[in-house]
Amino acid sequence: MKIYAAALCTFAALASTPASSQQLSPAEQRIVAEVKANSAAALGLLERSVNINSGTMNHAGVREVGALFRKELDQLGFATRWIDMPKEMQRAGHLLATRTGTQGKRVLMLGHLDTVFELDSPVQKWKLNGDRVSGQGVSDMKGGNVVMIEALRALHRTGALDNTNIAVMFTGDEESAGEPKAVSRGDMVALARQSDVALAFEGTVLDQDGRATATVGRRSSSGFELQVTGKQGHSSGIFGERAGYGAVYEAARILDGFRQQVVEPDLTFNPGLILGGTAVSHDEQGSRGTAFGKTNVIANTVTVKGDLRYLDSTQRDRAHARMRAIAADSLPGTSASISFHESYPPMAVTPGNLKVLELFSQASNDAGLGPVAAVPAGLRGAGDIQFAAPHVDSLDGIGATGSGAHSPSEDLELASIERAAIRTAIMLYRLTR
Structure with a gap:
C-alpha cells in the first residue's frame, strides 16, 4: 500500500504541471471534430434520458432508459442485448453491447441506467440554468452515459470502430445492487476477465484549481x-x-x-x-x-x-x-x-491503474484540455468499477462534471459533456490501434 501511495503522489505531482503536448494525428483531429459537431444532439440525448425517471426500483423506467441507449448503440454497429435478473432479486437488469474485433486492446466501458430518485421523487427533471442543467440523475450518471455514446459515435463516424473489441455495460442497479452480487455483477466480472482495460464514467471531480481528475482507487x-x-x-x-x-x-x-x-x-x-x-x-x-x-x-x-x-x-x-x-x-x-x-471489493491503487491514467491524461493534454490528475482514493465511495478492478487495469471518474449528486440540487456543467467525450474518444482510439 505504501508503494502505491508513493506512486500516486508522484503521478499527481507530474500531472499538476502542464505536459508537453503532442499534436493530434489527422485521424484524431477528425474524431475531435465529430464530437464537436454532435454536441447539440448530445445534449438532446441527455435531456431525453433525464426526463425518464429511472430510480432503481422503477424497473420500467430503468428499462426505458436502457432502450434509449440501446437504440444509439445499435446504430453504432454494436450487438446489444438485455440481461434480465432473476425475479426474486427485484432488479430491472442490465444492457450489454459488444463489438468483436482483433485490433488493439480489449476495452470494457461501464455506466449505469438507474438513479437514486424513485418514481415518487419530488426532484425536478430537466431544467436549464444558464450553462448548467439540473435534474434527476443528470450528473450521476446520465451525463457519463452520454459521454460514452458520443465518444463511440465520433469513432464510428470516422471508421475508427472497425475491427475493435469493445464491450459497453450499463447496469440497472448501481445505486442499490441486487443481491446476491455474485449474480447481479457476475456478467461484469466475466467481461472484466476478458478485457485489457476497464473505463467507468462516473462524474469527473475538479481539483481546487478547477482541473479535471480521474479515479485510480476506490475504497471497499x-x-x-x-x-x-x-x-x-x-x-x-x-x-x-x-x-x-x-x-x-x-x-x-x-x-x-x-x-x-x-x-x-x-x-x-x-x-x-x-x-x-x-x-x-x-x-x-x-x-x-x-x-x-x-x-x-x-x-x-x-x-x-x-x-x-x-x-x-x-x-x-x-x-x-x-x-x-x-x-x-x-x-x-x-x-x-x-x-x-x-x-x-476495493479498487486498489495499482501500477496498472496509474498507467491507464497516464494514457488518459496524455490524451486530454494532447487535445488541449490539460492533464488529468488522480483523485485521492479515500475521497470516492463505492461504484461498479470495483467489481471489475480486481481483474483488469481500470480507471473511473472520467464522465461529465457536476455537483450535488443524490440531492435535489444535482446538476451538470453542459460543456463538460464535450470535453469528456473528446478525452474518451482519443483514449479509445489509441487503445484500439
Whole structure:
C-alpha cells in the first residue's frame, strides 16, 4: 500500500504541471471534430434520458432508459442485448453491447441506467440554468452515459470502430445492487476477465484549481455486526463482581476502542445502528429495529450494525484482526462477537491503474484540455468499477462534471459533456490501434 501511495503522489505531482503536448494525428483531429459537431444532439440525448425517471426500483423506467441507449448503440454497429435478473432479486437488469474485433486492446466501458430518485421523487427533471442543467440523475450518471455514446459515435463516424473489441455495460442497479452480487455483477466480472482495460464514467471531480481528475482507487464497501451480551439484573448491582458491567457499557468500550486503536489513513468504520436493552429485534430488510429496557435493569444485549471501508485486502485484514482483539477483551460479566460481510471489493491503487491514467491524461493534454490528475482514493465511495478492478487495469471518474449528486440540487456543467467525450474518444482510439 505504501508503494502505491508513493506512486500516486508522484503521478499527481507530474500531472499538476502542464505536459508537453503532442499534436493530434489527422485521424484524431477528425474524431475531435465529430464530437464537436454532435454536441447539440448530445445534449438532446441527455435531456431525453433525464426526463425518464429511472430510480432503481422503477424497473420500467430503468428499462426505458436502457432502450434509449440501446437504440444509439445499435446504430453504432454494436450487438446489444438485455440481461434480465432473476425475479426474486427485484432488479430491472442490465444492457450489454459488444463489438468483436482483433485490433488493439480489449476495452470494457461501464455506466449505469438507474438513479437514486424513485418514481415518487419530488426532484425536478430537466431544467436549464444558464450553462448548467439540473435534474434527476443528470450528473450521476446520465451525463457519463452520454459521454460514452458520443465518444463511440465520433469513432464510428470516422471508421475508427472497425475491427475493435469493445464491450459497453450499463447496469440497472448501481445505486442499490441486487443481491446476491455474485449474480447481479457476475456478467461484469466475466467481461472484466476478458478485457485489457476497464473505463467507468462516473462524474469527473475538479481539483481546487478547477482541473479535471480521474479515479485510480476506490475504497471497499463492507460492514460489521457486533453482538454483545451481559448479565441482566438490578441496576444497583452494576459494576459489581456478580453483575458485571452490562451489555451497553461493553458495547461502548468496544466502539471507543475501535475509534482509538484502529487508526490508519483511508480506513473508516461507522456504527450506524445501535440497539440495546433487555429485548432487541432488528429488521434487516428495513434497516430498523426495536429495543426494550428499563432504567433500573442492567441491559443484557446490544446489537451494532456498522459500515467499514478500506483500500485493499491487506488493510482489511489488519482492521479485522484488531477489531476482533478489541471485542474479545471483555469487561467482567460480558462477552462479545464481531462478524464482517463484504459488499463492494476495493479498487486498489495499482501500477496498472496509474498507467491507464497516464494514457488518459496524455490524451486530454494532447487535445488541449490539460492533464488529468488522480483523485485521492479515500475521497470516492463505492461504484461498479470495483467489481471489475480486481481483474483488469481500470480507471473511473472520467464522465461529465457536476455537483450535488443524490440531492435535489444535482446538476451538470453542459460543456463538460464535450470535453469528456473528446478525452474518451482519443483514449479509445489509441487503445484500439
